[in-house]
Amino acid sequence: MSKSSVDDLVEAGSEYHAGFVTDVESETLPPGLDESVVRYISDRKGEPQWLTDWRLEAFAKWQDMREPNWAHVHYPPINFQDISYYSAPKSQTDGPRSLDEVDPELLRTYEKLGIPLHEQAALAGVVPDPAAVGTPAGANVAVDVVFDSVSIATTFKETLAEAGVIFCPISEAVHSHPELVEKYLGSVIPQRDNYYAALNSAVFSDGSFVYIPKGVRCPMELSTYFRINERNTGQFERTLIIADEGSHVSYLEGCTAPMRDENQLHAAVVELVAMGDAEIKYSTVQNWYPGDENGKGGIYNFVTKRGLCAGPRAKISWTQVETGSAITWKYPSVVLRGDDSVGEFYSVALTNNRQQADTGTKMIHMGKNTKSTIVSKGISAGGSENCYRGLVRISPTAQNARNFTQCDSLLIGDQCGAHTFPYIENKNNSATIEHEASTSKVSDDQLFACQQRGIETEQAVSMIVNGFCKEVFRELPMEFAVEAGKLLEVSLEGAVG
Amino acid sequence: MNLLDVSNLHASVATDAGPQPILKGLNLTVKPGEVHAIMGPNGSGKSTLANVLSGRPGYAVDDGEAVLDGRNLLDLEPFERAQIGMFLAFQYPVEIPGVSNMEFLKASIDSLARARGEEQPNTANFMRQVRELAGSLDLDPAFLKRGVNEGFSGGEKKRNEIMQLLLLNPKLALLDETDSGLDIDALKTVADGVNRYRSQSNGVVLITHYQRLLDYIVPDYVHVLSNGQIIESGDKGLALELEAKGYAWLT
Numbered sequence: 001m002s003k004s005s006v007d008d009l010v011e012a013g014s015e016y017h018a019g020f021v022t023d024v025e026s027e028t029l030p031p032g033l034d035e036s037v038v039r040y041i042s043d044r045k046g047e048p049q050w051l052t053d054w055r056l057e058a059f060a061k062w063q064d065m066r067e068p069n070w071a072h073v074h075y076p077p078i079n080f081q082d083i084s085y086y087s088a089p090k091s092q093t094d095g096p097r098s099l100d101e102v103d104p105e106l107l108r109t110y111e112k113l114g115i116p117l118h119e120q121a122a123l124a125g126v127v128p129d130p131a132a133v134g135t136p137a138g139a140n141v142a143v144d145v146v147f148d149s150v151s152i153a154t155t156f157k158e159t160l161a162e163a164g165v166i167f168c169p170i171s172e173a174v175h176s177h178p179e180l181v182e183k184y185l186g187s188v189i190p191q192r193d194n195y196y197a198a199l200n201s202a203v204f205s206d207g208s209f210v211y212i213p214k215g216v217r218c219p220m221e222l223s224t225y226f227r228i229n230e231r232n233t234g235q236f237e238r239t240l241i242i243a244d245e246g247s248h249v250s251y252l253e254g255c256t257a258p259m260r261d262e263n264q265l266h267a268a269v270v271e272l273v274a275m276g277d278a279e280i281k282y283s284t285v286q287n288w289y290p291g292d293e294n295g296k297g298g299i300y301n302f303v304t305k306r307g308l309c310a311g312p313r314a315k316i317s318w319t320q321v322e323t324g325s326a327i328t329w330k331y332p333s334v335v336l337r338g339d340d341s342v343g344e345f346y347s348v349a350l351t352n353n354r355q356q357a358d359t360g361t362k363m364i365h366m367g368k369n370t371k372s373t374i375v376s377k378g379i380s381a382g383g384s385e386n387c388y389r390g391l392v393r394i395s396p397t398a399q400n401a402r403n404f405t406q407c408d409s410l411l412i413g414d415q416c417g418a419h420t421f422p423y424i425e426n427k428n429n430s431a432t433i434e435h436e437a438s439t440s441k442v443s444d445d446q447l448f449a450c451q452q453r454g455i456e457t458e459q460a461v462s463m464i465v466n467g468f469c470k471e472v473f474r475e476l477p478m479e480f481a482v483e484a485g486k487l488l489e490v491s492l493e494g495a496v497g
Numbered sequence: 498m499n500l501l502d503v504s505n506l507h508a509s510v511a512t513d514a515g516p517q518p519i520l521k522g523l524n525l526t527v528k529p530g531e532v533h534a535i536m537g538p539n540g541s542g543k544s545t546l547a548n549v550l551s552g553r554p555g556y557a558v559d560d561g562e563a564v565l566d567g568r569n570l571l572d573l574e575p576f577e578r579a580q581i582g583m584f585l586a587f588q589y590p591v592e593i594p595g596v597s598n599m600e601f602l603k604a605s606i607d608s609l610a611r612a613r614g615e616e617q618p619n620t621a622n623f624m625r626q627v628r629e630l631a632g633s634l635d636l637d638p639a640f641l642k643r644g645v646n647e648g649f650s651g652g653e654k655k656r657n658e659i660m661q662l663l664l665l666n667p668k669l670a671l672l673d674e675t676d677s678g679l680d681i682d683a684l685k686t687v688a689d690g691v692n693r694y695r696s697q698s699n700g701v702v703l704i705t706h707y708q709r710l711l712d713y714i715v716p717d718y719v720h721v722l723s724n725g726q727i728i729e730s731g732d733k734g735l736a737l738e739l740e741a742k743g744y745a746w747l748t
Contacts, residue, residue, distance in 0.1 A: 443591070444554050444555070445591045446591050446593055448552075448553050448554065448575060449587065449590070449591045449593065449645075450576075450593075450601075450604075450605075451552075451574070451575035451576040451579065452551055452552075452575055452576075452578075452579050452584075452585050452587075453579055453601070453604075453605035453608070453609075453661065453665070454576055454579035454580045454605055454608040454609040454612060454665075455576060455604050455605055455608045456576050456608065457574075457576065459604065459608070463593075463596055463600070463601070463604060464593055464596065466595070466596070467593055467594055467595025467596035467644065468594065468595050469595070470595040471595075
C-alpha cells in the first residue's frame with residue numbers, strides 16, 4: 001500500500017509534449033561571437049546605423065562584464081563561442097508578406113502546438129491539442145510568432161491597426177516606427193544592466209513590438225509565441241511594449257523548444273513602459289524544454305524583464321507560470337516612478353527532476369503612494385531546487401509607499417529544495433512593508449484524504465498543487481488559466497509516478 | 498452474503514524502532530443493514546483497524562484478510578477501495594488549502610462514477626444536491642466555496658465528513674471517533690446524518706471511545722477491542738456496562 005505515499009511518487013520521467021523538431025532548412029550562422037557577428041545580424045535585418053552602433057556599444061560593454069554567480073543555481077561554464085547567434089528558416093529569408101506565404105511546414109509546427117495562426121481558425125476557437133499545453137489557444141488573441149531568430153507571422157494586424165495599436169516584430173518596427181524604437185529601446189533596461197542583458201542588446205534577433213496609443217484599450221489579447229528549433233542556437237529575443245497615457249493592454253507570452261541533449265541558451269530582454277494612467281498586464285507561460293529526468297539537456301532561461309511606471313497611476317502587472325527550462329534566472333521587475341503607480345508580481349514556479357529555478361522580482365518604489373504586491377508560489381518536486389529572490393526598495397522620495405509580499409513554497413517528496421531570499425531596503429520612514437512566507441509539503445495525509453474519496457493519485461496531487469497556486473492562476477487571462485493548470489499536471493507527471 | 502469479512506487480521510505500524518505489531522488476529526463480520534460499534538481503551542488498535550482497512554500508508558498487513566463485498570480489500574490501492582464502496586470518516590480531517598470543498602466533492606463523485614462506468618453527474622444538479630445536504634447538516638452554504646476544511650471548526654470538519662458520507666453513499670462506512678470533540682448539538686447532528694445514511698443495503702462500523710454516541714446511533718453489535726483482538730461482543734447493553742465498569746474487568 002506504500003505505492004501511494006508521497007515518497008514513492010517522486011520518481012519516473014515526465015513527458016514533454018512540445019519536444020519535437022521541425023524539419024525546415026535553416027540559414028544558421030556558425031557558432032562564435034565577435035564584432036563581425038553583431039554586424040552580420042544588424043546587416044541581415046537592414047538596420048539603420050544608429051542601431052548597429054547601439055549593438056556594437058553593447059557588445060563592447062558585454063566583453064568587459066562577467067557572468068553573475070550570485071544565483072542559487074549550478075551549471076558548468078557556458079562557452080559563448082560554441083553558440084550560434086542567428087538562425088532563420090530559409091524559406092523566410094525574403095520575409096513572408098502574409099500568412100499564405102508562410103512555409104506550410106512552419107504552420108504545421110504551430111498547429112501541432114495549438115497556436116492559432118489562421119485568423120479564421122482562431123476566431124472559431126481552435127480545439128487545443130495535448131501538445132498545446134502551456135501555449136495560448138483560443139479565440140480573439142492576436143499572435144506574433146518567433147521561430148528561432150525571426151518573427152514568422154503576426155495575426156490580426158488589420159483589426160489592431162483600426163484601433164491604432166501597433167503590434168509587429170521589433171525588426172519591422174525598427175523600419176516602420178524608428179522614432180519609437182530609438183526612444184525606448186534600452187530605456188528601461190540599459191545595455192549594461194547585467195551580463196545577459198548586454199549580450200542580448202548586442203545580438204538580439206527578433207521579438208515583438210507593441211504600442212498602444214493614448215486612451216486606447218487594446219481590443220484583444222496580444223500574444224507572442226517563442227519557439228527554439230535549431231540545434232546549438234541561442235534565442236535572444238527582445239520585446240518592447242509601450243502603453244501611452246490612459247491606455248490598456250494585456251499581453252501573453254508562451255515558449256517551447258524541442259528535446260535535445262545539449263543545453264541551449266535563451267537570454268531575452270523585455271521592456272515595458274506604462275505612461276500615466278496606463279496599464280500593462282504581462283503574462284507568461286514558460287514551458288521551455290526542462291531536460292530529462294537526469295538533468296541532461298534543457299534550456300538555460302536567463303531573462304531580464306522590467307517595466308517602468310513612468311507616469312502617475314500607471315500600473316504594471318507581471319504574472320508568470322514557469323514550469324520549463326533546466327535553469328531559470330528571471331526577475332520581472334517594476335520601477336514605480338510615477339506617483340500612485342502600482343506594481344504587481346504573481347508567480348508560480350514549478351521545478352521537477354533536476355531543474356533549478358532562481359526567480360522573483362524587484363519592486364523599486366520612487367514615487368509617492370506607490371504600491372506593490374508580490375505573490376510567489378514555488379513548487380519543488382523530484383531532486384529540483386527552487387528559489388524565490390526578491391528585492392523591495394523604497395527610495396527616500398517614495399512617501400507612503402506600500403509593499404505586500406507573500407512567498408509560499410510547496411515541497412513534493414524529500415529530495416528537493418525550496419529557498420527564499422527576500423531583500424528589503426527601506427529609506428523612507430513612512431513606508432509600510434509586509435512579508436509573509438510559508439513552506440509546506442504535499443503530505444501523505446492530504447493525498448490519502450483524496451484517495452479515500454476515490455480520487456486517483458495523480459489527480460489528487462494536481463488538485464492539491466492547483467489549489468496552492470490558485471491566487472496566482474486567478475490573475476491569468478481566462479484561456480491561459482486553464483492551460484496553466486493543465487501544464488502543471490503535465491509537468492508533475494514525473495513526480496506522480 | 499456478508500458485506501465485510503475480516504479474518505485473522507495481523508497488522509503493524511511502521512515506527513522508528515521498526516514495525517510495531519498492533520492488530521493480532523482480529524475477526525469481524527458485518528452484514529448489510531448492520532451497525533457495529535467498536536470500543537476499547539487507548540492503544541488497543543481501533544484507529545489502526547480503520548487505517549488498515551482503508552489503506553493508509555505507514556501500515557503493513559502481516560497476515561489475514563479483509564473482504565468487502567466479495568473483493569479482497571488488501572490487494573487494492575486506497576482509491577480503489579473507495580471506488581468499490583469503502584468510506585472512512587476521518588478522526589482528524591485534513592485541510593487542503595485552495596481546493597474548494599465543492600471542487601473536491603465533484604472530483605470525488607466523478608471518480609466514483611467513472612469507476613462504476615456511470616456518467617458523471619450533471620454539475621448543476623450536483624451543486625443543488627450538495628447545497629441541500631449542507632443545509633440539512635447546519636453547514637453554511639458559503640463553506641462550500643472555502644478550501645477543504647480550511648479554517649473549519651472541529652465541529653464543521655466532522656459535519657463535513659458526514660455530508661460526504663451522505664453524498665457518496667458508500668457500501669460500508671467506517672467512522673473513526675467521529676464523535677470526539679463535538680458538543681452535544683453537533684453530536685446530535687452527526688448522529689442524525691449517520692441514521693439517515695443507514696439502510697438495509699449498507700453497513701456501519703463505528704469506532705468510539707464513549708457510549709454517549711450510541712444513545713443516538715443504536716448499534717446492532719458492540720465489540721471490545723483490546724491488545725489487537727476483539728475480546729468481547731454483545732449488544733448495546735455491553736456499551737452501557739462498559740460505561741459503568743470501565744474496561745479493566747474484561748482485560
